[in-house]
Amino acid sequence: MSTRDDPAGCRDGSGAAQGARLVVDDHGVVVEWSSQAQALLGYPAEEVLGRRVSVLLNGPGERTDPGASEVRGAVAEPAVRHRSGQVLEVGIQIWPTVSEGGAVWWTVLLTPEGDSGGPSIDSAVLRAVLTQSPLGLQVLDPDLRLMRFSAAAPGVRGLLGDEVIGRPLREVAPGVVDDALERMLRDVLDTGRPVIDVEHAGRPPSDPDHEHIYSVSLYRLQDRAGGVLGLLAASTDICERHRARAGLDLLLDASTRIGTTLDVGTTCEELVGVAVPGLADIAVVDILDEVLEGKAPQPGPVSSHAVLRRAAFKSTEGALASVAYRVGEVNLSYPRSFRDCLADLRPRLVQHLEIDSEWAVHDARRAELIRRTGAHSLMVVPLTARGIVLGLASFYRTATPDPFEEDILALTADLGARAALCIDNARRYTRERTAALILRSSLLPQALPDQNAVDVALHHVSTAAGDWYDVIPLSGARVALVVGHVPGHGMAAAAAMGQLRVAINTLAAQDLAPDELLADLDDLVTGAAGRGAPSARTHPTREQAIGATCVYAVYDPISRRCTLARAGHPAPVIASPQGVVAVPDVPAGPALGSGRPPYGTSELEISEGSTLALFTSSLVTTHDCDPQQGLTRLRHVLGNPLPALQDTCDAIIRAQHPLTPDNDVVLLLARTRALAADQVASWTLPNDPSVVTDARSLTSRQLATWGMQELDFTTQLLVSELVTNAIRYATGPVRQRLIRDRTLICEVTDDSSTAPHLRQADLADEGGRGLYLVAQLSGRWGTRFTARGKTIWAEQALP
Incomplete structure (x- = not known):
């Protein structure tokens, strides 16, 4: 014992x-x-x-x-x-x-x-x-x-x-x-x-x-x-306690995993990712077609003939070898439980799923797959938010032997409600983003203009709607290159971008120097451009433009000189034909609207065949590398260019891995050209009224050399008026220049800073008709100021 x-x-x-x-x-x-x-x-x-x-x-x-x-x-x-x-x-x-x-x-x-x-x-x-x-x-x-x-x-x-x-x-x-x-x-x-x-x-x-x-x-x-x-x-x-806690854990998991992006498809994938395998063995989300487009259906129940498109699908490993409907495929007919769910917007529980003739008639593909997988229990939950129906979520059990219960249905309905709110947020963002991108597209250049100064290649991907670019032909065969960025997203950013682009084109038409153009642009943003103008703080579009950045470059194919200025924007990168890559020392002016002008310029002579790269900072700055690494990759590709400029542009984008479709990137490459010496003729004339006859003779001989006798009469009239006007107001010699480019350009330069003014002369007036005649005879004309005076120019279309 x-x-x-x-x-x-x-x-x-x-x-x-x-x-x-x-x-x-x-x-x-x-x-x-x-x-x-x-x-x-x-x-x-x-x-x-x-x-x-x-x-x-x-x-x-x-x-x-x-x-x-x-x-x-x-x-x-x-x-x-x-x-x-x-x-x-x-x-x-x-x-x-x-x-x-x-x-x-x-x-x-x-x-x-x-x-x-x-x-x-x-x-x-x-x-x-x-x-x-x-x-x-x-x-x-x-x-x-x-x-x-x-x-x-x-x-x-x-x-x-x-x-x-x-x-x-x-x-x-x-x-x-x-x-x-x-x-x-x-x-x-x-x-x-x-x-x-x-x-x-x-x-x-x-x-x-x-x-x-x-x-x-x-x-x-x-x-x-x-x-x-x-x-x-x-x-x-x-x-019971474990099931309740698992339900709370599921909802907590859903709150952190669903809605991480503002994309409808991604949000639906996040919903099925939370549901499988914690809640079901198979989870499917079908969304109304108009919701995927960002549109809002009418509030309340939807028709049983509504078009549902498969948005997401997930199953436990081995549950399915295939799917009834692929993601993106339309389902036009579905069983009664699905139709009833859309009609009264109440979740449905089918504890013991039986595939009868009604399933075979209305959704034979799904019925066959249910038979093959042995799905035995089903829940269908409407996805509704803010009174509108977005779609349906359906959940199946195959490997799990127990059927769904009422408490699981209540939990799933709560999960569906949370996911529907995230889907609707994504839908509303999609609608606004689509509208902003349409607006942005209408405000950006529909096509790059024809000009002979540079060859251009472009890569532009923008989801924020605030990045822009421009190629602007200027007088004297020159060209302006512009890249800019407006902070923010949506309609406001697109509107601000459009306003800045229009302003730049308007200021560029006045032939302003790059630093003067940026200063005037800054005045526009801050509201100081005119007396009594509203300040940026009271003007939504101007307020959105505060902090915008821009780089502005002007290239002259005759002198091969490039003048650059920037407002809070990365400096351009220039690669010579020999592959030498450099970043010019362009003064780093403040961002627009910061109230800290003036802006400085940098002028340099570049060889024909050089490549200028203008870009937004997002090109060289990604989430996993610093700007220096991105700039190094950019310089490497520019130093080893491909024969085609667009191929070089694409190679730069590929090198800046890992860029994603959501990156807002503008890259503008310009390969410089130079006008041949025989395309330009210039003369310096003394300040004497008698030289007008000489100017006309010189013009006539040059046009004959170029084979443009058809333009001789009108060009002599233009030269007479421009030279006469210069001699009348200037004190020093007058310089005359003819340029044969895409148009015939006639320029007269003097040392006077007095701007000519076009006016309508009366019948009794003895003068005042000169500039009116110039405007009638030329395709376009204008004045640009230089450091020592001004140049009046006029263009005519070539025969």
Whole structure:
């Protein structure tokens, strides 16, 4: 017999105050008899040792056998018979005890009825815990054999004590006890450290078809001397709590993963990514066609004939070899549950999905796929936000055996509502972005103008609608190159960009120097261009333009000189025909609207065939590299150009990896040309009215050389008026120049800064008709000021 304390807490001969103690073996034979037992029942030890205990404990018409199934309750109050024949009412506590041979014996504690003290209370408490409490309690011996359990606990109802008592716990509940739990049990036995509230999944004997989640706590049982008696395992089924927490976790996950972008398709993909596999085995999102275009359907239910387009799909691994509808494909017909969902905007639950003839008629492709995958449960949720229907989300279970329940449907509807709000935000952004891009497209050059000064290649990708470029032909065969950026997105940025571009074209037509042009542009942004003009702070478009950047370059193919100025913009990069790449020292003027002009210029002579690269800062600055690295890649490609300028442009874009379609980038490459010497003729004339005749003769001879006799008469008239006007107001020599480009350009330069003024002369006036005549004879004309005077020019179309 083991010398461990029995569960009642007494050793042999020490339990008088608590009751009479005896021990029976696994056959019901008394093997120990205490003096308290002799005092209570009157039998001396020599009369009972070796006899069956039923002889002593039987009441009238009863049989109490510690080996019977009643033992598992461990508490009883039968009548026992005294040696004299008197029937005694006693309380009985029975505890399993492991003998030295390893057999299960039973310690019996008899307490006379009416005795006060702990045992009666303990018996009542123990009886309540083991028979009424929903808490699962299992008492295990050191070999993890089941010694006692609470019969009312979930998962073990229906088990018979005589079938499981003394058996290893893993044999009793193989679906619950696995290697991990068994290691945990032995660790508690070995270390004595309890395990509190650990979650464990398993399939209990009472419900082997469904997985349950338990909260398990383990405690080592010891006697007063520290001897290990076994383990107490306390568990409770937390499936409902676990499901509620999983639902909250799913919604929290959705709040962080859905709506990370303002793209409808991406948002739909994020929805199915959250739903699979945590909620369903297959998740599908179908969106109304007009929503994908950024349009808003009419509020309320939609027609059952509405066009739905597949926007996202996801399944667990191996659930599908193919899909019924590919992403982007239209579905014009769908089953009744889908149509009803669109009609009343209420979610639908089909716990047990059956593919009947109605499915085959309205959606045969989906029906066939459901058959093949074994989908058995379905939820359909409308995606609605701000009163409008966006589409449908459908969820299927294939591998998961349990069907969807009503609480899962409520959770899914909440998930759909959150996702629908993100989808609608993306739709509204798509609508505004589309409108902004249409506006931007209408405000940008529809085609680059014809000119002979430079060859041009362009790469322009803009989602913000605030980047722009321009190639502007100027007088004297020159050309202006412009690249700019307006901060911000949407319609306001597009409108500000359009306003700045129009202003630059207007100022460029006045032949302003680059620094003067930027200064006037800054005045426009700040509202200081005219008296009484509204300030930028009260004008939305001007306020949007504050902080805009711009680089402006003017190239002259005759002198091969380039003049540059910039306002808060990256300096251009210039590559010579020999592959030498340099960044010119252009003064870094402030961004427009910052109120810190003036702006400086840089003028340099560049070789014919050189390449100028004007770009926005986004070309060389990406999220994973600094501007110097991007500038180094740009210089490398420019130093090794491809024969075709557009190929070089594309190579630069490829080199700036990882650019994405969402990057706003403008890259303008201009390869310089030079006019041949025989395309330009110039003369310096003294300030004398008599030289007008010489100017006309020189012009006539030059036109004959070029084979342009058809223009001789009109050109002589133009030269006469321009030279006469110059001699009248200038004090020094007059310079005349003819340029044969895409047009015939006639220029007269003098040292006077007086600007000519076109006016309508009266019939009686003797003068005032000269510039009017120039305007009538030429295609266009104008004045540009130089450092030492002005140049009046006029252009005629070539024959």
